[in-house]
Amino acid sequence: MLDPHPDLTSGVIHGLGYLYALLFCMNAYWAVRSFKLGYHFRLPKSLGGQDVPSAGPWAMYAVLLLLVALAHFVSAGRPDAFLIRLPGWLQDLVNVFADPISYFALSTVLFVAMIWLREWWVKPTAAWVLLNITLVSMGLAITDYDFRQIVGKPDNVPIVGMLFIVAFFTWIYFKRANDNDKRIAEGRPLFEQENNEKVLVWPDLVYAELICMVLITVVLVAWGIVLEAPLEEAANAAKTPNPSKAPWYFLGLQEMLVYYDPWLAGVVFPSVILVGLMAIPYIDFNKRGSGYYSFNERKFAVITFLFGFLPLWVAMIILGTFLRGPNWNFFGIFEYWDTHKLAVLDNVNLSDLFWTSMLGQALPGNMFLRELPGILLVLGYFAILPGLMAATVFRKFFHRMGFIRFVVFSNLVLLMVALPLKMVLRWTFNLKYIVAIPEYFFNI
Structure with missing residues (x-):
């Protein structure tokens, strides 16, 4: 057959x-x-x-x-x-570990390894070996039909390219930063100061831009010829695509909707991201490492930004693109996207855990009393933890920033940590909402 x-x-x-x-x-x-x-x-x-x-x-x-x-x-x-x-047993092994917990744990471990081994993997030979391993692994993985259907979809091809671009520019940063850190330690001029010659816009810059423009035009024309445009039929209220996914640049937000209500994942968190990026120049007290690549002089800032960008944003885009299938279920990269797959979920609210499971009594009729444990927990998270941070691990930050800047900084950090924290609570306790007031469409 x-x-x-x-x-x-x-x-x-x-x-x-x-x-x-x-x-x-x-x-x-x-x-x-x-x-x-x-x-x-x-x-x-x-x-x-x-x-x-x-x-x-x-x-x-x-x-x-x-x-x-x-x-x-x-x-x-x-x-x-x-x-x-690719051997079938290896495909099955990869699919066995295809779940959100393993994925987030692996992405976090890779992030820590990237920081810890930054002196090694930026070496040209090591980076070349890693590139070869990636390309050969992708070549073997393409021999699987289901994997090929996912990565070969016209919508997903630019995301595959984006991963290589992100890896390349991350490598560029760490290579230059490691070099400058060594130069600073040895008392030598920075890399940016060695070739500090005046370069004219015309012709030095313009002809380089013209070459890039021609190359990008050729790439886009070839792209348009080889790949079919991902245009779909007109919207039909009687037929919803399954899975129904946002554009790739919103897939991180769509993944956040699994753990938070739309008002938080779609409005508050994106606004906080934008406000936080705008606030960085005003709350940053470290004037070193400005205008040149450096890691040792800005360790906390670099690690915090990269953790928010790589595991909490790029990794969420990868998850939403390649691992979320029909009904937003989680599938392995070599697994068939079965529309009839059902994941057994028994999510509960914090109020259920507190009143029913711990105290063994029915939920109070008053919604504020019912959600009081969650309300106190959220208020304590944002009111008590900043003080503890200022008195312990971030004591130097508090003295150098002052009260106002430190409050803004600490709340931005706590909001960023809130995403992986809620993910872990969902995976360990099946916790749906910390505060659930559906009477007023207010859920956290």
Whole structure:
């Protein structure tokens, strides 16, 4: 019987062949570059402990990629017998851990590792290895039909590109910051001060902008020819798309709607994000690290911003794009999007946990008495914690900022922490609302 959704087709195998051919060219260039620059690495003592040119392993890896590319071109006519594909057991293993808890934990661990190992992964060789691992893994993952349908959707292609762009500019920042931190420690001029020559707008800047404009135009034209525009039929009140997703730049907010009411996730938090970004220059007391790349001189500011941007924004966009399927259920990247999948949910409010589960009595009839535990908890979170922060871990911040600036700063931090905190409460206690007053459409 003919499979209507085969994992591999001749066209897919041909396309992957071009991907591996591109990887061959990239790594052949890297091997030549390593040879010209004289890069070496030391073998383990068990293998002799000698210095070996880095160009050798890269050249062998490039030849291997060429052989893989040729295998794709030669065997494209027999997709059923093609062996270079992602193993089924590995797909099942990835899907088993496909749940919001594992995803958020993994993204947090990767963020901590990114900060902790920043001296290592910004090295050119380490970054090149990570890029190769990413591209080869993506090439193997594309051999799965369900994964291919998700990443190959015209709406999702720019998001895949966005991930590489975010990774590239994050790498640029840490590479420059690490370099400047070393220069400061050694008393040398900053990177930005070495080439501090006056450059004319014409022609130096304008011709570079013109080249970029032509290249972007070519990319957009090719994009428009290769990918079909994601235009859908006219809106029909009798037929709602499932899943119904916002544009990619709003998927982070749509994911927040899982944990917060629309007035919070759609109005308050976006407003706080904008106000917080505008307030940063006025509450920042650290004048070092301004105008040049640096991490050591602005550790707290950089870590806080990157945590809000990467795990709490970019990761939420990835989750909403690739892992949220029909009925907004959570699916693995290699899992079929079954519209009939039902997730068993038994969410409860804090008032239910307090009055019914802990005290073993019925909910009070008065809504304010009923929600008093949640109201006190929220007020304590925003009224007591800033004082504790000022007296303990942020004592220096309080003395240098003053009362007003510290109150603004601490509340911005607490609002940012409120999102992962509510996510953890939902996953651990199935907590829906801390304060639930549906009589007035007020829920937290």
